[in-house]
Amino acid sequence: MGWLTKFFRGSTHNISEGREQSKPAEETRWNEPSTSTVVIDPLSEFDNEDIDRAIALSLLEEEHRKPKETGKDLHLDEDEQLARAIQESLNVESPPRARENGNANGGNSYQQLPFMFSSGFRTCAGCHNEIGHGRFLSCMGAVWHPECFCCHACNQPIYDYEFSMSGNHPYHKTCYKERFHPKCDVCKQFIPTNMNGLIEYRAHPFWLQKYCPSHEVDGTPRCCSCERMEPRESRYVLLDDGRKLCLECLDSAVMDTNECQPLYLEIQEFYEGLNMKVEQQVPLLLVERQALNEAMEGEKTGHHHLPETRGLCLSEEQTVSTILRRPRMTGNKIMEMITEPYRLTRRCEVTAILILYGLPRLLTGSILAHEMMHAWLRLKGYRTLTPDIEEGICQVLAHLWIESEIMAGSGSNAASTSSSSSSSTSSKKGGRSQFERKLGDFFKHQIESDTSVAYGDGFRAGNRVVQQYGLKRTLEHIRLTGTLPF
Secondary structure, eight states: OOOEEEEEOOOOOEEEEESSOOOOOOOOOOSSOOOOOOEEEEOOTTTTHHHHHHHHHHHHHHHHTSOOOOSHHHHHHHHHHHHHHHHHHTTOOOOOOOOOOOOTTSOOOOOOOOOOOOTTOOBOTTTOOBOTTSOEEEETTEEEOGGGOBOTTTOOBOOSSOOEEETTEEEOHHHHHHHHSOBOTTTOSBOOBOTTSOEEEEEOTTTOOEEOGGGGTTTOOBOTTTOOBOOTTSOOEEOTTSOEEOHHHHTTEEOSHHHHHHHHHHHHHHHHHTTOOOOSOOOEEEEOHHHHHHHHHHOSSOOOOSSSOOEEEEOSOOEEEEEEEOOEEETTEEEOOEEEEEEOOOSSSOOEEEEESSEEHHHHHHHHHHHHHHHHHHHTTOOOOOHHHHHHHHHHHHHHHHHHHHHHHTTOSOOOGGGHHHHHHHHTTOOOOHHHHHHHHHHHHHHHHOOSIIIIIHHHHHHHHHHHHOHHHHHHHHHHHSSOOO
16 A cells, blocks of 8 residues: 655745835745745835936936026026926836746746835725835735734734745744644654755555654554554554554454454355355454464465465364453553464364454454455365455455445445345444444455555456456356456
8 A cells, every 4th residue: 555745845925125115026826835935025215216316317307408598497497397307206116026936836937017106105905094105015916014914824913024825815934834834643743844845744545644754764653453653642552462553443343252253143144145155164263463373374275465464264274372351451551361272173174264353343354254255265166266366356255345334334225235134234233433434444445455466456356347247157257267257
């Protein structure tokens, strides 16, 4: 199952400050919230002094070309023209300086058209009142009183020289980080940037749990059932074989052989509903991981391609250690595990089905439905099949059972007749918790997205032909040819 890696890139915005001149800044629209640094470009009141003087002299020279009058009136007229030229030059806007900025996708440049204001008449974009000749800020394509340019989160004025933006809204850098910067679901800290200045994190493909990449190598444990990482503020339960189980999965965990028998009966009824009744009484035992691995080594045949074996259909005579009574939990540890040896006697092609203890009911049931299909194939005399055919069709049965449980748990009346027996049995347990329903979707997703050749590709090929030809015709074709129908 692949894990997701996310990257975010920031963007840059400009702001200018002044008294007499206003200088519009750029506005960048973000496609998704991300951290950005905004550079403030403070302007002096007199940064355009040279331009103003040149314009005034140009206007004065133009007046000198006109017919001149003599005496005192001429001198007064020249003074008035000079004063008028200087006054008009103060109203001229300097051209905006282009600055290249990137948006959230990194690469577009934007430049606002200059805003022309008459002297002493500028309208604040915040309070919509006249600014007059006082101090003002020019940013986001508008002008503002300094006290009106406020953070969208806390509604307090932004007096800092840097600020962040999301969409069309400005934020204090601290407010923006608190609202938009992703936090790690494991350590609850802000996810740091990588060496390229990008925010990088991992995410579970189903649960979408976000976490720092460092947690993949720092020993942070995962739940052996749902695969979620252990958050720092909670503690998973430590099983005696070293596995860890989250508290949500622990709620429905099957912990001993006797506790698993009602579920075993449900799976048998499910097979009967498919007209695939298992006539022989096959023992079902819940075992620890060590006992399961030892039994697998003693088995001469079988296909085992998963990273960790959680179920096994035995055909050989051997002695296994089964869990007799539900262990007691002290703090966050499983204590006082009571086991007993169980001698398997070969009365038919299948001697027992072993299931790993400590897994939630829905996961235990799907594993049991898978191993029951192995037993059914052997008891019905099917020839030795290739791993992708046998494991694939066994996964199809596990998938069918999970689907029937999901529909039964949702209260749907649309369950197929092939799984009506299992649905009616499951509904007697009452409504499931929201997490358990989500857990059922996760186990179904695991089967569908498995990347292994035998379990993943084998399931998808088997499920496709079962959807096309039906389960009965597919099994009959496998029995005759050892292959899937085309």
